[in-house]
Amino acid sequence: MDNLALIGVVSIFTAGITIAIGSIAPALGEGRAVAQALSSIAQQPDETNTITRTLFVGLAMVESTAIYCFVVSMILLFANPFWEYFKNAAGG
């Protein structure tokens, strides 16, 4: 396999693995957070506004780790710098 094919294989494989593994932990964390928020709302319906707002902010924080993984895998697939470099090297 030449360099270009090798980079293609590794990039695609790594992109899939990145988003697959990277979404496990945030999913579990978000599930826990939502479950806890729901039981809190059930206990104290008066505080629904505060709980919901804090929940959204917290979810955004938790979710950002998954978003980082997504961005990394997207960069690997669509804007891979090594791919461009070796394509130019092979062409020129």
Next chain:
Amino acid sequence: MDLKDISPDQVVFWQWDALSLNATILFTWIIMALLVLASIAITGKLSSGYKMSRWQNLLEVVVSQMREQIGQIIHQDPLPYMPFIGTLFLFIVFSNTLTVIPGFLAPTSSLSTTASLALAVFVAVPLFGIRDQGLIRYLKLYVTPTPFMLPFNVMGELSRTLALAVRLFGNMMSGGKIVLILLSIAPLFVPVLMHALGLLTGLIQAYIFAILATVYIASATKARKQKEEKQLKQEDDKPQINRGEKHG
């Protein structure tokens, strides 16, 4: 924008030497023009009585709701912070929701736009902090609770700016990408559902961006408030204890 472009920066409409007009800049201008012209047109004929135009009613709802939300977070007068946070919110909301119009590419799905918005927050936090409690007291926040925390505080400031930018970019970019991918797999009905989901995430992300900006600003300005509240509490301590005993 086709599947290979990762951001609307790569869609160039017009180029002259080094100057290029790409989709991000063009649609940012369109949103700016929309917001500014609509606001000027509506606020041109305001009425203070019971009779008002429906557009004034709309603006009043938006403004009073934003003021209420900011006030609930920072527990002080929301007016000084409202122009900045409200502008961020409205700009992101418009750029996220207008994606349902065919041909419109959200400027927030480009990392340059979100990075500049996050940089605006990054600059605004110390400005509001210094204006609220003076330069020395603001700088003291960095060495609380101990001077050993200084590098961590600085790192936190930088990393949360990065997180703010990448979060908005990732969410908006993923929305567009998923619709594009689904168009090639199931082009008939499924992309509509994903567009509806994209509207929801767009609104939530705009809300979260504004809320986080508010929280960061509040954390730079709140220290003095908390101290004052503590002093007030200590003064009111005795009656509170008595009241507690009665209830208990």
